[in-house]
Amino acid sequence: MILKAQNVSSSIENKTIIQDIDLHVNPSEFVGLIGPNGSGKSTLLKSVYRILKPDAGLITLDHQEVYRLSAKKTARKMAVVSQESPVVFDFTVKEMVLMGRFPQKHFLESDTAEDMEMMERALSQVGMLEFRDRSFMSLSGGEKQRVMIARALAQQTKILVLDEPTNHLDVHHQIQLMDLVKTLNVTVLAALHDLNLAAYYCDRLYVIDSGKIVASGKPEDILTEDLLRDVFHVSTDIFIHPLTEKVHITYLSDRVLPEKQKRPISK
Amino acid sequence: MRTAVLFVLVILLFISVTFGIMLGPVSVEPEVIWKIAFSNVPWLGDLIIPDWTKSQGHIIWDIRFPRVLLGAVVGMGLAVVGVAIQALVRNPLADPYILGVSSGASVGAVSVIIFGAFGFFGQYALSFTAFLGALFAVLFVLFTSRVGGRISNVRLVLAGIAVSMILSAVTSFMIMSAPQEEGIRAVMFWMMGSLAGAKWDYLFIPAITVVSGMMVLSFQSRSLNILLIGEKTAATLGIHIEWFRKFLILLTALITGVIVAVSGAIGFVGLMVPHVVRLIVGSDHRYVLPVSALCGAIFMVWADVCARLVVAPQELPIGIVTALCGGPFFIWLMRRRSYSFGEVN
Secondary structure (H helix, E strand, O other), X not given: OOEEEEEEEEEEOOEEEEEEEEEEEOOOOEEEEEOOOOOOHHHHHHHHOOOXXXXXXXXXXXXXXXXXXXXXXXXXXXXXXXXXXXXXXXXXXXXXXXXXXXXXXXXXXXXXHHHHHHHHXXXXXXXXXXHOOOEHHHOOHHHHHHHHHHHHHHOOOOEEEEEOOXXXXXXXXXXXXXXXXXXXXXXXXXXXXXXXXXXXXXXXXXXXXXXXXXXXXXXXXXXXXXXXXXXXXXXXXXXXXXXXXXXEEEEEOOOOOOHHHOOOOOO | OHHHHHHHHHHHHHHHHHHHHHOOOOXXXXXXHHHHHHHOOOOHXXXXXXXXXXXXXXXXXXXXHHHHHHHHHHHHHHHHHXXXXXXXXXXXXXXXXXXXXXXXXXXXXXXXXXXXXXXXXXXXXXXXXXXXXXXXXXXXXXXXXXXXXXXXXXXXXXXXXXXXXXXXXXXXXXXXXXXXXXXXXXXXXXXXXXXXXXOHHHHHHHHHHXXXXXXXXXXXXXXXXHHHHOHHXXXXXXXXXXXHHHHHHHHHHHHHHHHHHHHOOOOOHHHHHHHHHHHHHOOOHHHHHHXXXXXXXXXXXXXXXXXXXXXXXXXXXXXXXXXXXXXXXXXHHHHOOOOOOOOOO
């Protein structure tokens, strides 16, 4: 087990946001975290990636307690791609990715041939090698996100934490990004907004609602019409898609649904 | 290419310093300047046979040398602090005075110039109280911007503006109630910034502070780069954000406080030089810091030459020169499309 959270409770400005969370991620597993807005997804991830110290509970990475490790030591084990405010000053793509080497650097150490090699490998993994000398600001949203992933890869960690990585991306780039992460064969914990995307790519899901885990397991076992109604307040039609053999969710709305198809929605 | 830039700038700085010392009412040959300089170096000095007059020696060594070197040190310090502050608050409009340093120093300086306060410090009263005022202002900003143990960028900048406003009001009030007219003129001169009256004695502390401060900042170049990307990313890449920001605030306040204490609040250098430098070498602080230091020094030496010569035998406050050169240049820079000034496109 690479990452484990036990009985974690965190609060922001004295307001409890998540309570008694248990979660774990096994090696080379792709674990998704889903939940409505304000459910505590982000808070949970922040607690995991060492930005928000929990009030109670234990988070371990590789059997070591995260909050006992230094920021730098944590950064050698866990790489994070998060939503970030826009970059203020421009860097080249190469420089951005090389920043991922920071946790491994000693005081005053300069970039070695090894760093350069890792930067190039990470960029070619995300298909951005030919962009290495471009300015980061001139990239499109999808390209920027891929550079961020490359930086996380250059960190050479055991686990990758993604905080809503596909936000602000169009369908094509969402799928491209998820494909990319999937093919990298790394251990991933990702907060995701799109339920179909989560069902399609994740090995296991945690559903969080009002700060508590309400369901966890394989997508096909836990994503039910009842759960989605209770947690996300939407009526859905869920089936296994014949092509993908994965759970597929269709959202239904009374306003749009043809009259003959309407069925009483039990509350 | 970047090493070449640094090399060219070092040579330019050397030439600028030579010219800065040469130019003035009493003209001197460049080689005489450096002969005089070497004759003052212990041990080495005896090897040089003096072929200059005593008064030349006095003007060059005791008046012009300290003044030009102080200009170089002040320019270097302001440029370097400008770079660090812009990274700290992630705001391209930030300058070394954004956290209240200059307004705090003004209160101290004005109370000395007009009311003769702190007379017991003797000739250092002005510098010392200016420094105290600067440090007090920044500490006040630091504490007022802490809410719930955290300092946010926006609060830091807003607290800096608020404290600056309060302290400027105090300064204005003191000027209004000044008993004598000359006092007001002296205050105006000080607030615009000036290198007049530089002595070797005044050079030592600023030089040590600026050079060591710059070295400490250079050690943190990578961290500064990462800080520019964003706090969350910086934290997940292994930087202890709260500690690092406090460290930056105090270090930049210390450097700026020392500079303002000896030269007054010289504007524009700390804002303009970092932008110009980023335009040339990109945002990587490993190059931005040294290149800014050299550019700031060169710019300040020439600005001081203008301040001395334009209305000779009178002198202009150097702040007028930096603003008059800097303003139009900045507008030109701003209108170039290729530089974004941190704007999101």
